[in-house]
Amino acid sequence: MSDAFEQALAHARQTEALAQISGRLGWDQQTVMPRGANAQRSEEMAALEAVLHARRTDQRYGEWLDKAAPSDPAHRAMLREMRRDWARNTKVPARLAAELARVTPLSQTAWEEARLAGDVAAFLPWLKQMLGLRREEGHAIADGGDPYDALMQDYEPGTDSDDIAAMFARMRPRLVALREAVLGADTPAPLTGHFAQDGQLRLSRRLAEHMGYDFTRGRIDLAVHPFSSGSGDDVRITTRVAVDDPFNCLYSTLHEVGHAAYEQGVDAAYALTPIGRGVSMGVHESQSRIYENQLGRSRAFTAWLYQAMGQEFGPLSVADADAFYAAVNRVTKGYIRTEADEVQYNLHIMLRFDLERALVRGQLQADDLEEAWNTRFAQDFGYPVDRPADGVLQDVHWAVGLFGYFPTYALGNVYAGCLFAAMQADLPQLQGQLEAGDSSAATGWLRARLQRFGALREPVETITHACGTAPSEEPLLAYLEQKFAALYDL
Ligand code: ZN
Numbered sequence: 060m061s062d063a064f065e066q067a068l069a070h071a072r073q074t075e076a077l078a079q080i081s082g083r084l085g086w087d088q089q090t091v092m093p094r095g096a097n098a099q100r101s102e103e104m105a106a107l108e109a110v111l112h113a114r115r116t117d118q119r120y121g122e123w124l125d126k127a128a129p130s131d132p133a134h135r136a137m138l139r140e141m142r143r144d145w146a147r148n149t150k151v152p153a154r155l156a157a158e159l160a161r162v163t164p165l166s167q168t169a170w171e172e173a174r175l176a177g178d179v180a181a182f183l184p185w186l187k188q189m190l191g192l193r194r195e196e197g198h199a200i201a202d203g204g205d206p207y208d209a210l211m212q213d214y215e216p217g218t219d220s221d222d223i224a225a226m227f228a229r230m231r232p233r234l235v236a237l238r239e240a241v242l243g244a245d246t247p248a249p250l251t252g253h254f255a256q257d258g259q260l261r262l263s264r265r266l267a268e269h270m271g272y273d274f275t276r277g278r279i280d281l282a283v284h285p286f287s288s289g290s291g292d293d294v295r296i297t298t299r300v301a302v303d304d305p306f307n308c309l310y311s312t313l314h315e316v317g318h319a320a321y322e323q324g325v326d327a328a329y330a331l332t333p334i335g336r337g338v339s340m341g342v343h344e345s346q347s348r349i350y351e352n353q354l355g356r357s358r359a360f361t362a363w364l365y366q367a368m369g370q371e372f373g374p375l376s377v378a379d380a381d382a383f384y385a386a387v388n389r390v391t392k393g394y395i396r397t398e399a400d401e402v403q404y405n406l407h408i409m410l411r412f413d414l415e416r417a418l419v420r421g422q423l424q425a426d427d428l429e430e431a432w433n434t435r436f437a438q439d440f441g442y443p444v445d446r447p448a449d450g451v452l453q454d455v456h457w458a459v460g461l462f463g464y465f466p467t468y469a470l471g472n473v474y475a476g477c478l479f480a481a482m483q484a485d486l487p488q489l490q491g492q493l494e495a496g497d498s499s500a501a502t503g504w505l506r507a508r509l510q511r512f513g514a515l516r517e518p519v520e521t522i523t524h525a526c527g528t529a530p531s532e533e534p535l536l537a538y539l540e541q542k543f544a545a546l547y548d549l
């Protein structure tokens with residue numbers, strides 16, 4: 060190990076420790092912080108952010124990164140991550156970074172109000188401002204390249220939006236056809252009833268334990284929006300409860316447990332280093348999705364969940380485990396991405412991807428966004444958007460400048476499809492184990508094949524290494540077509 064590398068890594072580790080503290084302040088703000096502390100908290104966060112920015116763009120750090128020449132593969136991966144972050148952070152002018160930090164929370168508040176009022180026009184000035192700032196940032200990072208592709212690298216390093224567009228073009232007709240066939244068939248009965256908060260939270264903890272979440276290095280709390288945060292030995296998740304819709308709580312928990320399992324599963328030797336975390340948003344989402352969907356919404360796992368729910372809540376409104384499985388996987392018409400089932404979810408993403416790419420590239424104007432959204436929604440879903448809160452105002456992402464983030468959700472689904480196909484080939488007993496309430500083979504497979512490596516390999520290499528083949532959308536599409544053909548008698 061060269062001296063310059065050791066110095067750079069020591070610097071990066073300390074920066075990461077401070078970043079973890081910043082993340083924990085964010086967790087605190089959304090869970091237990093007293094409401095009156097808002098203004099003070101934003102000053103605390105801004106002070107910490109200034110320290111982080113100074114450390115990330117420190118000239119000495121840049122010099123160490125220039126001189127570093129490690130030979131160990133893990134150290135070379137750490138250097139790759141440090142150099143990428145350094146290049147990105149030093150290309151963005153300080154004025155622009157400060158302006159983004161100042162405008163983003165204001166824009167988020169404006170979006171919340173506009174969404175409640177159904178007032179797209181009130182949100183447009185903020186959208187234009189955020190879009191302008193992020194386009195400027197994209198151009199600054201891109202060095203003459205495509206600004207949208209440059210922004211995507213923040214979430215999914217190594218992606219090319221033309222490849223994503225081509226993949227989505229292959230997926231879209233098959234998903235639209237599956238969606239039409241499923242909606243043309245009889246809809247199974249939903250699970251109805253009253254499910255007390257205590258029982259839902261008890262069952263959530265059981266589910267999390269069942270899936271290997273380590274409560275000695277994590278905890279579950281309530282928050283408005285479920286999320287996971289932290290890395291290594293402190294990875295926390297949140298969930299939410301609706302007393303008439305227990306699947307909301309249970310499947311949000313499973314989703315966040317997937318994210319948390321990835322962070323908890325990274326090799327302890329990488330803790331707080333640049334590879335001691337999930338490698339990208341898409342690979343992260345593959346973990347949350349495989350826990351939530353391919354495992355959690357399987358016939359085998361729902362058989363276990365059916366009896367666990369019966370123990371907790373008494374007799375259920377559905378007749379048996381088959382009807383329960385159908386209720387879990389019910390496909391209905393809707394507008395909201397976060398509530399979408401496995402069949403329709405990716406169609407929501409494709410719509411957003413095309414629109415945001417056109418916005419960032421200047422091919423679509425913010426003033427025309429609502430009309431473009433409504434036209435495309437009617438095309439893909441077959442019915443019109445009923446109100447802005449169910450349409451162009453439904454997601455927070457654009458309000459806070461997260462252009463380029465949406466495709467990582469669909470990539471996560473695609474990667475989960477690849478991983479599940481490889482897992483099933485390796486674990487012929489998987490269905491029987493899940494049915495008996497044993498998820499350890501599945502979660503152990505994910506840990507051994509993917510989670511423990513953190514960001515050692517680039518995202519696509521991470522999936523390729525875990526599966527033994529390069530990622531493709533085919534396993535996901537085949538899985539969806541088989542699963543829903545059987546469920547809906549297609
Ligand atoms: Zn997620």
